[in-house]
Amino acid sequence: MNPTIQLICKGHHAEYELKNIINLFMPYIENEYLIETIYDDETVSVYLFLEGVLARERQKKLVLIRDESKHKRQVREALKQLVYDTLCELTKKEMPWGILTGIRPTKIVHDYLAENKKEAEIGEILKSEYRVHDSKIKLLIEVAKREIDVLQRNQKDEVSIYIGIPFCPTRCVYCSFTSYAIDKKKTLVEDYLEALFKEIDYIAEAKKHVPVRSLYVGGGTPTSLNEDQLQRLLTHIKSRFDLRHIEEYTVEAGRPDTITKEKLRIMKALGVSRISINPQSMNQKTLDVIGRKHSVEDISTVFHLARECGHTNINMDIILGLPGESKEDVENTLQELEKLSPDSITVHTMAVKRASRLKEESERYLLTEAQNIELMLSLCETYLLKMGLNPYYLYRQKNMLGNFENVGYAKTGMECLYNIEIMEEKQTILALGAGAITKIVYQNGERIDRVPNVKNVEEYIMRIDEMIERKKQGFIKYQ
Ligand code: SF4
Secondary structure, X not given: OOOEEEEEEEOOOOHHHHHHHHHHHHHHOOOEEEEEEEEEOOEEEEEEEEOOEEEEEEEEEOOOOOOHHHHHHHHHHHHHHHHHHHHHHHHXXXXXXXOOOOOOOHHHHHHHHHOOOOHHHHHHHHHHOOOOOHHHHHHHHHHHHHHHHHHOOOOOOOEEEEEEEOEEOOOOOOOOOOOEEHHHHHHHHHHHHHHHHHHHHHHHHHOOOOOEEEEEEEEOXXXXXXXXXXXXXXXXXXXXXXXXXXXXXXXXXXXXXXXXHHHHHHHHHOOOOEEEEOOEOOOHHHHHHOOOOOOHHHHHHHHHHHHHOOOOOEXXXXXXXXXXXXXXHXXXXXXXXXXXXXXXXXXXXXXXXXXXXXXXXXXXXXXXXXXXXXXXXHHHHHHHHHOOOEEEEEEOOOOEHXXXXXXXXXXXXXXXXXXXXXXHOOOEEEEXXXXXXXXXXXXXXXXXXXXXXXXXXXXXXXXXXXXXXXXXHHHHHHO
């Protein structure tokens, strides 16, 4: 028998949202169930059947709202609550984020803060209506308040820029990004840079009077370019954009095995103000399992080298739930990072994404259970607060182990502006390169137009003129 929950929807259109709620509980389901959800006569009802026999039922009478879209939302939220409560009761499990399944939970807090609601009131709504746990409510409100400091300084017409370099030395087991092992694609890199420079030139000309608040070169691993290519890329960026007043310029140095003293010097000389060196784990056995071709010592050596080269804002990423890692392993990683004292640390919870090797070969890896992840997250919080790092941005992904979150922690004043902007969608982000998605933001985020580039590198190179044309059309609507 395959544990399943079949969903039937009558009188409403909340099927997608209800499926997301049901998916949260699937790891804990042991039988074949059917859930019937109905909206009728101002009442929402949920019936749970086991082998055709009614096992549980819940109803809620709604107070009718005249506005149609608000009414639809009311029905949807009420059904989500009932399905969630039914499944909590059935499985004896609660989810840390309750019925919040979106990737940007802080947006809700920003909306309530904009309505001048008090923190305690917002906390109460998150708890009673969204079923969010107390620890997450505290985190959400703390992060939202820190984000406000950054968002309030957004100037009208100001943008941020993202430039993607979709190459890495090798592919990590958990990766689902658009990224190519650079050794296998050497001949493509030059063609890619040529196409990218064309797109940079177009944007620089089309937006020459637009102030740039932050610039982010991500990937992939931008430092997997060789020294000459990296120098040419950063020189090109510097020659096309006015970086004199930019608040933040990040390059993801990512994998330590791609970083050399010369690359660190090039980045510093060409205006980069923030870099990210991402160990993911400071345990050698884990680095070997996830496909990293470097040692733990290499990470520390490169970090010190970066400091020597004048990099005063360094982020480090770690991942919780890596194959075979225990709480003790995570503690070891945190102790090693404490010795380095980076300016920010981003804590990711492993997400098993469809396009990753981890998904394809999941049976080979022992995945960490939700309970362990919770312990690891609270261990991180304890260590990072002790290191003087505070949570400043957070987001969630689908298929995260234990349905948790990713949180960025930073020393005061070292928060990554770009991370906040991309999460809160209050500022236009012009995104260049294969797979990059430009987001044109109107009226402080009330409407967002997306202009995507193709993901495949060969396609991007071949169709670069079409990518530029797409942007042109997007900007025409924007004017
Ligand atoms: S370094 Fe990042 S982008 Fe590159 S393969 Fe690993 S996870 Fe993917």
